[in-house]
Amino acid sequence: MPRPFAAPRAVVAISTDRVEREGHATHAGFHGYVHAVSAVAGALPLLLPSDAQALDADTLIASVDGVLLTGSPSNVDPARYDAPRPHAAMTLDPARDAAILPLLARLVEAGVPLLAVCRGFQELNVAFGGTLHPAVHTLPGRLDHREGDHDRPVERWYDDSHALRIVPGGRLAQLAGCEAVQVNSLHHQGIDRLGAGLRIEAVAPDGLVEAFSVADAPGFTLAVQWHPEMRVDDSPLARALFSGFGQACLARRDERLRSLSNRTS
């Protein structure tokens, strides 16, 4: 029996991966994102298909109260930032790139709250003109940011992996209420060049950018390289991120419903 809700909740669109299932094109996403949006952000999660023909920025801006860009084993195509593909086996998702990347600047400019996680963090950096390094662990002085031995049980993949230094005075510092914390890490790629107008919010001990926001965005924007969605049941930082995102989405919902009622009165 679904939980009764007193008022309409905010609506958050969650990005998906275009994958094949039994030979058919499928739009898929990890449950952790749905759980975090519903249970902590308090919003109604809707899945956003990775289909450029199905999506348009104007309708999203008018209809949703927030967008969550999810992680994925797939990678942003290096051609999107004029880089060569490091190896033929690199997992790509051109349908997701084509659907999501063209929307991001418009959504940010319109003040739609945006939370970007892992691949989503990398997408937002590329959408603002930044670039990625495909294999951070091969760089001198960098940590190995991958999830490690896959023999580990999957429920251990999202355990804390490295420290994080949060830059004082930013949105993440305000949400976290501290300047040092531990986070998980499940990524091969990392920021090489930070996109234009992006503000660093946190770095790893090896200096890799782990969080940023859009400096002059009218609304909530936060991009994180780690996975808070899988830790909302035990990590205060993860809960603070999704609660803050949820508050921003609620404010957007109120603004959206107000403007709708003004137009119809």
Ligand SMILES: N[C@@H](CCC(=O)NCCCC(=O)O)C(=O)O
């Ligand atoms: N493939 C990219 C991004 C890594 C990423 O999003 N990992 C998460 C995978 C599963 C999940 O969403 O929990 C890279 O390797 O850098």
